[in-house]
Amino acid sequence: MATETQELSQHAAEVQQAAGMPQLDFSTWGNQIFWLIVTLVVIYLILSRVALPRVGAVLADRAGTIANDIAAAEELKQKAQEAEAAYDKALADARVEAARIVAETKAEIQKEIDAATAKADTEIAAKVAEGEKAIAEIRAGAVEAAETVAKDTTAAVIAAMGFTAPEAEIDSAVSTRLKG
Amino acid sequence: MATEAHGADAAHEGSGLVFHPMDQFIVKPLFGGTDVHWYTITNVTLWMAIAVLAIVALMVLGTSGRNRVPSRVQSIAEMAYGFVYKMIEDVTGKDAIRFFPYVFTLFMFVVFSNTLGLIPMSFTTTSHFAVTIVLALAVFLTVTVLGFALNGAKFLGLFWVTSAPLAIRPLLAVIELISYFVRPVSHSIRLAGNMMAGHAVMKVFAGFAAIAAVSPLSVIAIVGMYGLEFLVAFIQAYVFTILTCVYLKDALHPSH
Numbered sequence: 001m002a003t004e005t006q007e008l009s010q011h012a013a014e015v016q017q018a019a020g021m022p023q024l025d026f027s028t029w030g031n032q033i034f035w036l037i038v039t040l041v042v043i044y045l046i047l048s049r050v051a052l053p054r055v056g057a058v059l060a061d062r063a064g065t066i067a068n069d070i071a072a073a074e075e076l077k078q079k080a081q082e083a084e085a086a087y088d089k090a091l092a093d094a095r096v097e098a099a100r101i102v103a104e105t106k107a108e109i110q111k112e113i114d115a116a117t118a119k120a121d122t123e124i125a126a127k128v129a130e131g132e133k134a135i136a137e138i139r140a141g142a143v144e145a146a147e148t149v150a151k152d153t154t155a156a157v158i159a160a161m162g163f164t165a166p167e168a169e170i171d172s173a174v175s176t177r178l179k180g
Numbered sequence: 181m182a183t184e185a186h187g188a189d190a191a192h193e194g195s196g197l198v199f200h201p202m203d204q205f206i207v208k209p210l211f212g213g214t215d216v217h218w219y220t221i222t223n224v225t226l227w228m229a230i231a232v233l234a235i236v237a238l239m240v241l242g243t244s245g246r247n248r249v250p251s252r253v254q255s256i257a258e259m260a261y262g263f264v265y266k267m268i269e270d271v272t273g274k275d276a277i278r279f280f281p282y283v284f285t286l287f288m289f290v291v292f293s294n295t296l297g298l299i300p301m302s303f304t305t306t307s308h309f310a311v312t313i314v315l316a317l318a319v320f321l322t323v324t325v326l327g328f329a330l331n332g333a334k335f336l337g338l339f340w341v342t343s344a345p346l347a348i349r350p351l352l353a354v355i356e357l358i359s360y361f362v363r364p365v366s367h368s369i370r371l372a373g374n375m376m377a378g379h380a381v382m383k384v385f386a387g388f389a390a391i392a393a394v395s396p397l398s399v400i401a402i403v404g405m406y407g408l409e410f411l412v413a414f415i416q417a418y419v420f421t422i423l424t425c426v427y428l429k430d431a432l433h434p435s436h
Contacts, residue, residue, distance in 0.1 A: 021202055023309045023376065028207035030218035032310040039228040043235055043289055048281035051239035055261045058246050058254075065248060 201383035271425035287421040294413035307375035316368035327431035338434040378409040
């Protein structure tokens with residue numbers, strides 16, 4: 001019976017407490033405040049000593065890596081541009097060189113052609129002179145032959161007609177006639 | 181007489197529709213007994229310890245990889261870090277970064293207590309004024325002491341609105357002074373009130389679930405409330421933290 005009453009009063013007290021706001025039950029405030037302060041101090045120590053420096057370092061590391069990568073990419077881009085410029089320059093140089101070689105070769109060939117032409121010209125001139133000389137000789141030979149034939153013919157004609165004439169006279173007469 | 185009362189109570193409970201929406205907030209010793217001394221290990225102790233463990237799991241174990249490409253947990257920890265860091269930088273200023281661990285501690289404690297309180301049968305430590313008043317008073321005292329330590333008497337310029345006409349400045353000073361001292365009250369009651377009200381409403385809906393006719397409606401309402409409370413848990417942590425930043429700004433830059 002006694003225990004029942006005690007139980008009952010306890011139950012009644014609980015009901016009483018439940019009716020109000022447990023938040024305003026000031027008997028528990030000390031307990032809550034004590035554990036809250038312990039909790040906050042623990043969280044603060046863990047965060048400020050371990051977690052926050054670590055996360056900060058990771059974030060800084062990542063930002064640094066990204067910045068480095070961007071810088072490296074920029075550098076590579078620069079290098080590529082330089083390489084392109086160098087390539088273009090080499091190409092232009094090669095073109096100029098090729099043009100120079102072409103011009104040089106052309107000039108050389110022209111020189112050779114000129115020399116060969118000159119040489120051929122002189123040879124041709126020599127041949128022409130030779131030929132002309134030969135022709136003149138032949139012509140002179142022919143005139144002489146014609147004169148001889150004319151003299152022989154004249155002598156033969158005179159002989160045939162029964163005349164005699166000194167050979168020298170006949171020769172001079174024919175020569176005179178031929179000249180005249 | 182007492183037996184009768186007991187009997188009546190039991191009969192009432194037997195009817196199935198009993199609301200004890202505030203019972204979830206009762207502070208109870210964990211290991212028997214009824215007395216709650218300041219050192220007693222209670223459900224408050226348990227849920228605060230769980231909050232500490234959750235914070236350690238997220239911020240210490242989650243970031244133990246120190247990965248340059250973060251794992252899922254690490255990216256949540258980094259998001260929380262960046263969120264509070266940016267808030268202090270934007271609201272209070274770059275020179276307030278030295279209070280980052282302090283503000284981050286408050287944010288993590290409030291956000292974890294709020295969300296852990298949403299686990300069924302759990303205990304919401306931030307629904308108690310004892311807890312939120314200590315948090316708010318800590319901010320209030322920090323701001324006041326810091327304000328005078330950094331600015332000296334110039335800190336009183338906070339209450340003397342030089343941009344207003346001279347005639348109404350004394351009146352404004354009284355209003356500013358009152359609003360300054362009301363800060364810890366509103367700061368703490370906003371958080372505890374939000375937490376308490378949401379949990380109590382859910383408990384009331386849960387009580388209705390005992391009546392078969394309305395139980396589907398009650399369950400749907402609980403689901404809706406739960407989603408809303410999840411949002412409120414984050415929003416109230418955000419509000420508490422951003423107000424802390426705003427108050428800290430007054431301590432660092434008291435001029436309006």
